[in-house]
Amino acid sequence: MSQDILVQCFVEALGVQAPVVVDSLKYNSIAQWDSVAHMTLIAMLEEKFDLMLDTDDIIDMSSVAKAKEILSKYGVHF
Amino acid sequence: MNNLDFFYNQPSPYSLSKEHKREAIELHLSRLDTHHYQNCKSYQNMTNSFRHGNWLSSNSLLMPVRLFKQQELKSVPQEDVFKVLTSSGTTSQVVSRIILDRGTASNQSKVLVKIMQHYLGLQRLPMLIIDHPSVVKDRTSFSARGAGILGLATFGRDHTYALDDDMTINIERVKSFSEKYSGQPVFIFGFTFMIWQYFFQELKAKNIHLNLSDAVLVHSGGWKKLIDVAVDNTVFKQVAYNTCEIKRVHNFYGMVEQVGSIFVECSHGYLHAPDYADIDIISAETMKVLPYGEKGLIAVSSVLPYSYPGHRLLTEDLGTIYGEDNCACGLKGKYFHVHGRVPKAEVRGCSDTHAVEQKL
């Protein structure tokens, strides 16, 4: 459930296909996940999971795996 | 002193083949480097700065032309200053100030003579000036326009001004000139835009046809205003022929900082570097010299500037060199086209600068 929402956020924010969104996908490793798309992604995660991320966490979100780890801190379970 | 005898002694201003030219001009320019380094404090400081960096391809400073607007650059003692040339500040309030001593001024006219004689012959021809007479009245403070006309007036006689002081064409004067010298070679000179606007366009509007079929038309001053109204060199030449039957038209390119060693358009429509001057195309981004055929910033050098450090200039014009010594016209030297000014960058930033000054 959370996994699906997460993938959907990445798909929409980065404009990539769902199979691309795997744990090992890293920030800046593909052209679509640049600093600009990152902001769209954060806004979307906050909206879909209804939470407010700290600045440090926004910066730390350097991969899909890391995103899950950070979201878990806010009570999202994967 | 700036001894140019080697160049003066060549049979024509387009004699030196590239190997000879490189050797001769580089030797001369490097002497000027030393002279200016020793005699112009500003030039010395600039050279020290840029030699410290790793930036330009050459070891010699290319002076951005804008510096002549920002400060007075002088490599001779004040008592040797003979006159000060200013650029006509039509678009901006700031003008270039070029400091001349007698030697530099005299070399400027000599070199101009050498180059122009190549196109006009040794005889002084009847001269029609497409301007009004008061532009040269004040002889102590020359505008570049006035200086240009005076410089070229040497090659003519019976100087006839085509325009009145209010810039309207004086048809009577022009007609009587063309009738008087009908069938003889004459010399016509003016600034590109003024010839187009106040001469050709007026003749067309008044439906007047002149027969100046033996005239040599020389013009300069840039194409910017004409490109805005979609007039290029081809259209210009066509209209010169249609209105006045003029067949020989020579545009020339020259910087007010390098008066004398001008680049004249050859019979095949290319501007040519004379023996006294050279041109390179520079990439603004890398500051390296670009190969022939590529478009970039025009850098011009001249053996003339001695009283001010203007012998190697970086202009704000774009151009392309097509080759050296192998133009179909047969003249030696690099040949090229000028494409106009570097486009102005969009002003960004949190504070309004130019926009506000104009509007508020």
Added chain:
Amino acid sequence: MTKPTVNIVAPLGKTVDLELFFSDLSTLGQPFSDESVNFVDALSSALLTNSAYKMYPEMIALGFWLRRANIQRLKQQVLTDSIIRLPRGVVFHVAPSNVDTIFIYSLIISLLMGNKNVVRVSGKPSLQKDLIVQLINDLLLSPALTDTSANLLIITYSHDDVTSRYISEKADVRMLWGGDKTVGYFSALPIRPTSVDIKFANKYSMAIISAEHINYLSADELYLQARAFVNDSYSFGQMACSSPRAICWVGDTSSISIAKSKFWQVVKEILYGFEHELTESNYIDKLAYVFEHASKHRSKLNETSENSVLTIVDVALSEIVDSEFHCGSGLFLQAEVDKLTDLNKHLSRKIQTLTYLGFTFEALSDWIRSGIYGVDRIVPFGKSLDFDYVWDGVNLFDGVSRIVSIK
């Protein structure tokens, strides 16, 4: 008084009696009203999701700042139970002509506080400005945003005194972007004794770097910091007032010399792949600046400068601030100090942002209290362009609201 004529850009198709707009205060809202928050939210979503804005990082940054989570955070910070905060009335925003999005931040802050707003935008064509105005117009069509629509007027007018004077005399707050010239111009036009001006002067920003810290960073860490520095400096062609234009190196001479060469080497490599917006004309401006500076101050081009994109000039510490002629476009004046306090006397009111690398929060907060006249904000590398509602030392929420006390 002569009646001014203005051209209404938004809400589109609306005819507004200016006189009535200023006199009718019945539409003043409550701070962070549901409607205003919804409007901001809709604006944010549109900016972040519509692909038309993807190519403008500053629009995405704006959308990011306006996102619901951030607005909620602002609400928590601004609205506290202990004070009663109300809108001031009509706010007159004078937008700068060159940065097309910054005035939106202050406009949104003012809208969120419940004020009525007149925004003068420049008539100069700008794609970003047109996009955002069009977006606002689309949103205002919604019947759920009638209050917002009544409280917002974006206008252009020919720069005549009559209109500026008319609006100035009626506004409760003037928000003057556009730097010294614009501020100076409007300051000469009278406002009511009860009104206030929020003025944004020309500002100059710098980076301060601890040499020792650089030398201790791993290659990856250095890369990230240099990348952040490049973003800070090269977005907007280094013309944003918060972009660093000078670097002050802090430390002993030998560590500085090592740090400099390490740092600039990485910056240079990053710039090869960076999409800056510099053009030939910018390069010529820089070249002329470098030579002019050298001739006047005997400064030296740094040997790291090997093309026109990155231009570093070694200057004396006393020349590190040049707010008048600095032409931006990737030009860095560079000087060194033993310790931060050596820099103190050069930090005038003109100094806005210091981006820093290698100093602790404690060290910086001690230092900034050590007798420094200027400096508005101190942010880590990568944060120079982030908007903050405290701007140029002014809390903008405070500026557009009034606090009522009941005892």
